[in-house]
Amino acid sequence: DVQLLESGGGLVQPGGSLRLSCAASGFTFSSHSMTWVRQAPGKGLEWVAAISGSSKSTYYPDSEKGRFIISRDNSRNTLYLQMNNLRAEDTAVYYCARERLPDSWGQGTLVTVSS
Amino acid sequence: QSALTQPASVSGSPGQSITISCTGTSSDVGTYNLVSWYQQHPGRAPKLIISEVSNRPSGVSNRFSGSKSGNTASLTISGLQTEDEADYYCSSYTTTSSLIFGGGTKVTV
Numbered sequence: 001d002v003q004l005l006e007s008g009g010g011l012v013q014p015g016g017s018l019r020l021s022c023a024a025s026g027f028t029f030s031s032h033s034m035t036w037v038r039q040a041p042g043k044g045l046e047w048v049a050a051i052s053g054s055s056k057s058t059y060y061p062d063s064e065k066g067r068f069i070i071s072r073d074n075s076r077n078t079l080y081l082q083m084n085n086l087r088a089e090d091t092a093v094y095y096c097a098r099e100r101l102p103d104s105w106g107q108g109t110l111v112t113v114s115s
Numbered sequence: 116q117s118a119l120t121q122p123a124s125v126s127g128s129p130g131q132s133i134t135i136s137c138t139g140t141s142s143d144v145g146t147y148n149l150v151s152w153y154q155q156h157p158g159r160a161p162k163l164i165i166s167e168v169s170n171r172p173s174g175v176s177n178r179f180s181g182s183k184s185g186n187t188a189s190l191t192i193s194g195l196q197t198e199d200e201a202d203y204y205c206s207s208y209t210t211t212s213s214l215i216f217g218g219g220t221k222v223t224v
Contacts, residue, residue: 037161037214044118044204044216044217044218044219045153045161045204045216045219046216047206047214047215050214059212059213061213095161100214101149101151101166101167101206101214102151102161102206102214103163103166103172105161105163106160107159107160
């Protein structure tokens, strides 16, 4: 079974940085693109970033280019999201998901941006 | 890019059928057969129930079906059951290599 386990969330001050991780198992990690999606409290789903299996290609919404960086380590079966210059509106549960059109999701990790 | 448009809520009685619409543009839903539907129960992660407009992943009930016409995709739940009460989201690939979601529909049984 596909398993995705996010970690690294927590409370961070505005302007701060945080790196999320997603440990993958149950499938050949390097053969699949991966995606981050977030969900603000009481709100809908929002695509954050995606990366190809080889890391050759990365994809971001125009609204977030520059602050967030997606990366992966195929030797560790782990996906990352580096988030910089965080704002209150970045407060959300962050999910990692397999594929660019997600077919499996982790349980999410909560990021709270507040002073 | 604006979110796909879904009704905020849909309700039905047990055993009935309901349909949730998902309206996009010629830059997303209208161009690609890459529309997915997700079910999300409170406090849980989303679960894929329909991919590529109408494909049901293994293990998903055949009471869920998807279709598309022009810029609008639809999810139909037949034989509504109490466990179907959840939020439902559509998504689509776009011409700018992005992924876009609908605002979500709360289904009440």
